Amino acid sequence: MNATSPQNILLSVENLTVGYGERIIQQDLTFTVKKGSIFALMGGSGCGKSTLLKSMIGLLPPKNGDFLVKGENYWRANKNHRVEIGRKFGVLFQSAALWSSMTVGENIALPLQLFTKLSSTMIQRLVEMKLGLVGMSHAVNLYPSELSGGMKKRCGLARALALDPEILFFDEPSAGLDPITSKRLDDLILNLRDGLGTTIIIVSHELPSLFTIADDGIFLDAETKRPIAHGSPRALRDNPPCELVNDFMHRQTVQNPK
Numbered sequence: 001m002n003a004t005s006p007q008n009i010l011l012s013v014e015n016l017t018v019g020y021g022e023r024i025i026q027q028d029l030t031f032t033v034k035k036g037s038i039f040a041l042m043g044g045s046g047c048g049k050s051t052l053l054k055s056m057i058g059l060l061p062p063k064n065g066d067f068l069v070k071g072e073n074y075w076r077a078n079k080n081h082r083v084e085i086g087r088k089f090g091v092l093f094q095s096a097a098l099w100s101s102m103t104v105g106e107n108i109a110l111p112l113q114l115f116t117k118l119s120s121t122m123i124q125r126l127v128e129m130k131l132g133l134v135g136m137s138h139a140v141n142l143y144p145s146e147l148s149g150g151m152k153k154r155c156g157l158a159r160a161l162a163l164d165p166e167i168l169f170f171d172e173p174s175a176g177l178d179p180i181t182s183k184r185l186d187d188l189i190l191n192l193r194d195g196l197g198t199t200i201i202i203v204s205h206e207l208p209s210l211f212t213i214a215d216d217g218i219f220l221d222a223e224t225k226r227p228i229a230h231g232s233p234r235a236l237r238d239n240p241p242c243e244l245v246n247d248f249m250h251r252q253t254v255q256n257p258k
């Protein structure tokens with residue numbers, strides 16, 4: 001199958017406009033995400049990356065345009081059907097958003113209890129399996145307050161994986177992590193893509209991480225409120241289409257000139 005054939009397209013964003021109230025944040029957003037790719041939403045602070053992500057995960061209805069998931073029109077579907085389509089999604093927020101009053105194991109069990117009819121023994125097994133995937137089996141009985149930032153991220157990821165999502169959305173996964181922990185998270189994300197075939201949409205400012213893991217993406221501009229470049233972070237770094245993209249992609253990568 002050709003890499004860009006329609007069968008390979010998992011998500012299509014078509015002429016999407018997103019914003020809050022009367023305020024438009026981004027418009028004319030048109031792009032596709034291929035199955036099994038790691039797709040980056042890039043751009044400077046405040047350009048609207050998280051706003052677009054919110055529209056893609058069902059938290060913010062778009063002002064215009066369409067968002068198709070495997071050919072199904074997400075926002076034009078009725079609410080029940082939209083929830084059903086959303087069952088394909090897993091989300092990891094910047095804060096990991098674990099419930100503080102529950103242990104890690106209980107946090108991961110919650111979506112399984114809410115959305116499946118599995119027995120408690122089976123749920124327990126799945127919790128152990130998901131924690132094993134992110135290397136956090138030992139944390140099953142710990143509370144979020146007992147975890148470091150990196151551990152919280154990995155447990156948040158285990159919860160995002162609870163329902164075997166086809167599509168994972170990450171909002172700034174590396175924020176606040178040291179470079180080694182951040183690199184481990186990159187490896188984990190690559191393993192999910194390569195091992196489970198998960199498609200990943202990622203918002204991140206971490207250029208080294210984006211150059212390592214992302215194979216496609218879109219660059220949003222705050223001033224024109226439009227996307228100004230498409231392509232992988234590596235391609236945009238090596239062949240920037242304009243000065244803004246060039247500055248963004250090179251600012252942190254020019255190292256040891258002599």
Ligand SMILES: Nc1ncnc2c1ncn2[C@@H]1O[C@H](COP(=O)(O)OP(=O)(O)OP(=O)(O)O)[C@@H](O)[C@H]1O
Nearest residue numbers: 020025043044045046047048049050051052203205
């Ligand atoms: N709930 C909200 N209501 C109104 N305006 C908002 C809301 N959330 C964000 N904004 C505004 O939308 C614009 C885009 O914000 P957004 O968080 O999407 O940008 P971003 O590209 O993700 O930024 P950063 O990289 O700094 O996280 C900003 O001007 C912000 O102030």
